[in-house]
Amino acid sequence: MMPYSRQQVADEDISAVVDVLKSDFLTQGPMVSEFERGVAQYCGVEHAVATCNATAALHLACLALGVAQGDVVWVAATSFVASANCALYCGADIDFVDIDSRTGLISVAALAEKLASYQQQGKSLPKVLIVVHIAGQSCDMQALAALCGPLDIAIIEDASHALGGTYQQQTIGCCQYSACSVFSFHPVKPITSGEGGMLVSQNGQLVEKARLLASHGIVKDAEHCLADKPGEWYYEQQQLGFNYRLSDIHAALGVSQLKRLDTFISRKQALVQQYNAAFQHSAIQPLLVQEDCSSAWHLYIVQFTDISTRNRCFDALRAAGFGVNLHYLPIPGHPYYQNLGFSPDDYPNASHYAEASLSLPLFPDLDAVDVAKVVAICLQCDSS
Structure with a gap:
């Protein structure tokens, strides 16, 4: 995986x-x-x-x-x-x-x-x-x-x-x-x-x-x-x-x-550009990056139009051997914090984010061919 x-x-x-x-x-x-x-x-x-x-x-x-x-x-x-x-x-x-x-x-x-x-x-x-x-x-x-x-x-x-x-x-x-x-x-x-x-x-x-x-x-x-x-x-x-x-x-x-931090980030930026270009005309969109920011690109997170499409894509990518994940569930939604009196319903944007988002593979040694495979699976799930 x-x-x-x-x-x-x-x-x-x-x-x-x-x-x-x-x-x-x-x-x-x-x-x-x-x-x-x-x-x-x-x-x-x-x-x-x-x-x-x-x-x-x-x-x-x-x-x-x-x-x-x-x-x-x-x-x-x-x-x-x-x-x-x-x-x-x-x-x-x-x-x-x-x-x-x-x-x-x-x-x-x-x-x-x-x-x-x-x-x-x-x-x-x-x-x-x-x-x-x-x-x-x-x-x-x-x-x-x-x-x-x-x-x-x-x-x-x-x-x-x-x-x-x-x-x-x-x-x-x-x-x-x-x-x-x-x-x-x-x-x-x-x-x-x-x-x-x-x-x-x-x-x-x-x-x-x-x-x-x-x-x-x-x-x-x-x-x-x-x-x-x-x-x-x-x-x-x-x-x-x-x-x-x-x-x-x-x-x-x-x-x-x-000593290699800037090199790592530069490599990930190139992969992000590949992802962004592939998703440009689809309903799948990366997180918005603000104009006055340059991300360190620890994660590449995309958002889907609904939770069912996101879940379908999650399952398909996992089945294909890509260990995608969600970052993160709202903290107030965890059982420990609900026991303290919190509810995820009080934070609707955080809840929506958790239902729409998925972290796709991103690391310096990731191959452009694998990025293309990930994108193809995402687009197929989004259109089905």
Whole structure:
């Protein structure tokens, strides 16, 4: 079964990992810092902290912003569940904002309406808004910041899909309109470290708090110790933290992959152009890409006119050996969140998106012949 996406691992990636395996440090060594510097430099930010996965980075982002019991965090209704779970880990309450079904991104209009409604009713506004750059395309960050900034609502960019994309000609992750951004290095993401994540920000205090919490809340350097440091062996736990660290083995793969990120994206852009040309005169249409955005093309998502056609195409592609999938069901529709009182019916655009959408295969090593096969099956299902 051909997956909807997969990693490309080259000989230089393998050599980089082997070099670490032969070194003195498998973890807490120099490669993690090199990976952090590389991603920070790519994004144009001052600070970065690597984590064991993007879910951990989202959790740390919430903690570093002071999210705790009694606070409320709003999240885009369409995403992987980790985008919402991270706030619940902090003891906060969660609520959702509907999306624009044509882009899959959080709806600025829906956010504005929800904020105005809460203000009129005297209800508590969120401490943090988590926005999700679905498929690799940035949300309209300037418009979101214009709504949230005056209300002192911090924005976290869940940019798990989006490393290498741009917004207003700035690299996603520059944090011009947000407190921080979070990336994922899962194997199907723009680059991989096997598993891994990273939090980036222009706010050094935020990142240092995240770094502390990512390593058990333990401090070793004399400058930051609260007690007089009696010797090089001394360390102290200052906060209740977690073991969210990335290993040097993973970081070495990430460092090597980062060198080819732009090449990966360029190759996927060519495949996207092939898809777009083939679907141009059909009822099957890709997600709308906004004019001021350049997508990282983590996913190629198309939308069908109705759920029955989408389901027929899903079955036909799976039967032909193409592992297509849906990204994503509305988070409020999952049983866990329904048990908390949420209903997908309250987010009609997210529900419509889930009924119409399908992620087709897209990865650097995908062959143009296979793209043509996928397109042919889609068009046949759409016309039948």
